[in-house]
Amino acid sequence: MAVGAGLKTSLKSKVKVSAGRLRVAGDGTRIVDGKKHGNRNNVKQNSKRYEKHGSRNNVKKNSKRYESDETETDSEPYQRNRRDKSVKSSLEIDGIISSKRHKGRRKSGETSADKLILKGKKIDGTTSTNRHKGHAEYEVLGKDGKSEEKSNQIAEKKQIRLQTRVLDRTGKKMRINRKASDDGSAESSAPPKKRKRVIKIDPYDISNKRLDNTVPNNEKVVEKKMEMSKNAQFRAIQPSPSILSFVEDNLLGRRRLNELQNAGYNIKLSPLDNIPFSTSKERERIEESVFRNKLEFFAAAKISSSFPPPTIPEIAFAGISNVGKSSLLNALTRQWGVVRTSDKPGHTQTINFFKLASKLCLVDLPGYGFAYAKDEVKEAWEELVKEYVSTRVGLQRVCLLIDTKWGMKPRDRELIDLMEKSQTPYQIVLTKTDIVFPIDVARRAMQIQEDLKKNKSAVNPVMMVSSKSGAGVRSLRTVLATLARFIKP
Numbered sequence: 001m002a003v004g005a006g007l008k009t010s011l012k013s014k015v016k017v018s019a020g021r022l023r024v025a026g027d028g029t030r031i032v033d034g035k036k037h038g039n040r041n042n043v044k045q046n047s048k049r050y051e052k053h054g055s056r057n058n059v060k061k062n063s064k065r066y067e068s069d070e071t072e073t074d075s076e077p078y079q080r081n082r083r084d085k086s087v088k089s090s091l092e093i094d095g096i097i098s099s100k101r102h103k104g105r106r107k108s109g110e111t112s113a114d115k116l117i118l119k120g121k122k123i124d125g126t127t128s129t130n131r132h133k134g135h136a137e138y139e140v141l142g143k144d145g146k147s148e149e150k151s152n153q154i155a156e157k158k159q160i161r162l163q164t165r166v167l168d169r170t171g172k173k174m175r176i177n178r179k180a181s182d183d184g185s186a187e188s189s190a191p192p193k194k195r196k197r198v199i200k201i202d203p204y205d206i207s208n209k210r211l212d213n214t215v216p217n218n219e220k221v222v223e224k225k226m227e228m229s230k231n232a233q234f235r236a237i238q239p240s241p242s243i244l245s246f247v248e249d250n251l252l253g254r255r256r257l258n259e260l261q262n263a264g265y266n267i268k269l270s271p272l273d274n275i276p277f278s279t280s281k282e283r284e285r286i287e288e289s290v291f292r293n294k295l296e297f298f299a300a301a302k303i304s305s306s307f308p309p310p311t312i313p314e315i316a317f318a319g320i321s322n323v324g325k326s327s328l329l330n331a332l333t334r335q336w337g338v339v340r341t342s343d344k345p346g347h348t349q350t351i352n353f354f355k356l357a358s359k360l361c362l363v364d365l366p367g368y369g370f371a372y373a374k375d376e377v378k379e380a381w382e383e384l385v386k387e388y389v390s391t392r393v394g395l396q397r398v399c400l401l402i403d404t405k406w407g408m409k410p411r412d413r414e415l416i417d418l419m420e421k422s423q424t425p426y427q428i429v430l431t432k433t434d435i436v437f438p439i440d441v442a443r444r445a446m447q448i449q450e451d452l453k454k455n456k457s458a459v460n461p462v463m464m465v466s467s468k469s470g471a472g473v474r475s476l477r478t479v480l481a482t483l484a485r486f487i488k489p
């Protein structure tokens, strides 16, 4: 206890001296013994610590260490305060030590005292620093040879490390297995062979995408392959020049706004008004005489006996639910809201008859396929549609609407077969072209045209429209107006 008290007083005096020599200016500049030094935050902090937290100060501990012969077991790092001049000066009292930046952690269990026991031991006063992978080690070379042995070991390790870096045949640096045996020699086994990457390529996929190596559920793989090969087949379609020019002339497909603007579309207006007016006098005359007439709803039928008498030529719009039949009627007549539309499949559940003056009758048919309706109800209207397209007198044309993105479905083929049997003329109209790329619009048109090449009742060409952007609507109007043109009023 008495020794401890003595130490305390001596330490206090030391700290006072240190604190007296070191001052920190307002801008953080250190002033030691009246000389200006650099701005170092840690110094500032340490100087504060001298005043406030004397008991926890490392300086205190270090000073204590040099005052007494006791071996300090405290693991508080010396390096933390090594920049402190006051500490350095107190260390220099006992010997010459070269200190270097210590980036990493110190070896566990090793204390500052272990490394820096200088007082009371015979040393030659030389110190060396070994830098090893970012860790600086303070090594005191003593005459007893203990530390020399340690340095020898480090040198050996270094050599092994060097041996592990060899050059391969091409002259590139190559790492070999650097397991060192107990006697210190490096085991230079042959470099591990590179694993071969197995790359599978789908022969039908023209995109050359890599497939996953893992073998998942077989059914899924087959399904995926089928799907991919279908896509690949679609991408391989080469549209005819006439289809390609039709797509370009009508600005079909997903387009940039400025492209539409340059073509005369007013992109600020609603979709219905977004269809540019025709410059051709003939076209204008047709549109004026047929499609600019007021659209009037005049009958709805749930059963065939409710069909109105066929006094004027009819054009019916058929297709799966939600394909855009009702929207197209609105777009054709520019009378948004007369025909009701919905994003829910199965909105139209009756056959609705609309007339354009007394020149043309437009018929909105219920859709087939998936719909939000009871099965019995759905079956009933599907039967009604079949009956209408196969038996209706005065039916000039059925516009069979097909979603450009998804193409023809089995239910569409069923209806086509029926119309072929009943010799009802039908024309394919691709809808929602605004959500696919122009090239895919052309491919879809080409695909369907090829599909129906042998069908006798199919009317060419395949039409393409977008009720949203108005693209292709004018062309369809012109084509359909020819049916009404020759009607006697």
Ligand SMILES: Nc1nc2c(ncn2[C@@H]2O[C@H](COP(=O)(O)OP(=O)(O)OP(=O)(O)O)[C@@H](O)[C@H]2O)c(=O)[nH]1
Pocket: 319, 320, 321, 322, 323, 324, 325, 326, 327, 328, 340, 341, 342, 343, 344, 345, 346, 347, 348, 349, 365, 366, 367, 368, 431, 432, 433, 434, 435, 465, 466, 467, 468, 469
């Ligand atoms: N992007 C885009 N969406 C469209 C187009 N035409 C219609 N739609 C949308 O498709 C959905 C269905 O449209 P409808 O016209 O009601 O379809 P429908 O074929 O009459 O449907 P059902 O009456 O249920 O048979 C609506 O949300 C429309 O806004 C189009 O050209 N482009």
Ligand SMILES: [Mg+2]
Pocket: 325, 326, 327, 340, 341, 342, 347, 348, 364
């Ligand atoms: Mg509808």
